[in-house]
Amino acid sequence: MDDYYEKIADYLDGEMSEEEKVRFIEALASDKELALAFKVYRTIEEEMPLLEKSKVQNEALKSTLQSLNKQYFELETPQPAKVIPLYAGKVFKILATIAASIALVLITYFGFFQPKNNIQVLANSYFKENLQHLNQTKSDPADTLQFGIAGKIKKRNTAQDSLQLGISAYNNQDYNKALKFFQKIYKNHPELSEAEKYSGFIFLATKEYDKALQAFENLANIKNTPNNPGLFLQALTYMQRNQVSDKQKAKQLLEQVVNNQAEGYKEAEQWLKKF
Secondary structure, eight states: OOHHHHHHHOOOOOOOOOOHHHHHHHHHHHOOHHHHHHHHHHHHHHHHHGGGSSTTOHHHHHHHHHHHHHTTTTTTOOOOOOHHHHHHHHHHHHHHHHHHHHHHHHHIIIIIHHHHHHHHHHHHHHHIIISSSSSOOOOOOGGEEEOGGGGGGEOOOHHHHHHHHHHHHEEETTTTHHHHHHHHHHHHHHHHHHHHHHHHHHHHHTOHHHHHHHEEEEEHHHTTTTTTOOOHHHHHHHHHHHTTTTHHHHHHHHHHHHHHHHHHHHHHHHHHHHH
């Protein structure tokens, strides 16, 4: 059996000479065991990469398993034939290999991809629907120069203008330009916490998760901010990154959000049901 798979691998990898290829193809036509082993090898080779795509769905898995079942387990009614114990033993090994392959598909899907998809899909969908495009406030032309009390001139709020320019760049996915606006604003006007929050959004969009976590931690540490979204956004970042221990960190943060009734607590309540 091992010799079969070595030959199959050599054939598929193009490591056979032309003469060896001809002999192998002839053997496939005449040797039922080799032909079945070839099907098993190709099935594993072709089906497993499908599970490596982030959009694996249950129906796809079901279809894969049904396909394997049809190909290898719904065998035709056997014709009367001479019983050869050695052949039966080889068939058993082949079927055992198929069963192991199906088990590997199940373990790979349910043990790795499915849990990961659950929280990442939630986080990615939330980002796309709520954070990928920001609302803008139109500037009031009459606000350029105004006469205040005792005829004093009030200057235009340039920080707010810069914030709107940054938002415009963000919506156009010009993230480098937007980040320059937001970082400069937050440095000169730390009271404008939106600038730090929007910087975090940029890092989420560019998948720079460590920087996003730092921005949202800074946001969470700002005192006297009603319904501070910092904790919720940190949890969102952990869910999107989804490295080892990130799921537990996200869960703990979401629980804090719910307990504090902070911004995002309704989503947090729903997401916690998925953990």
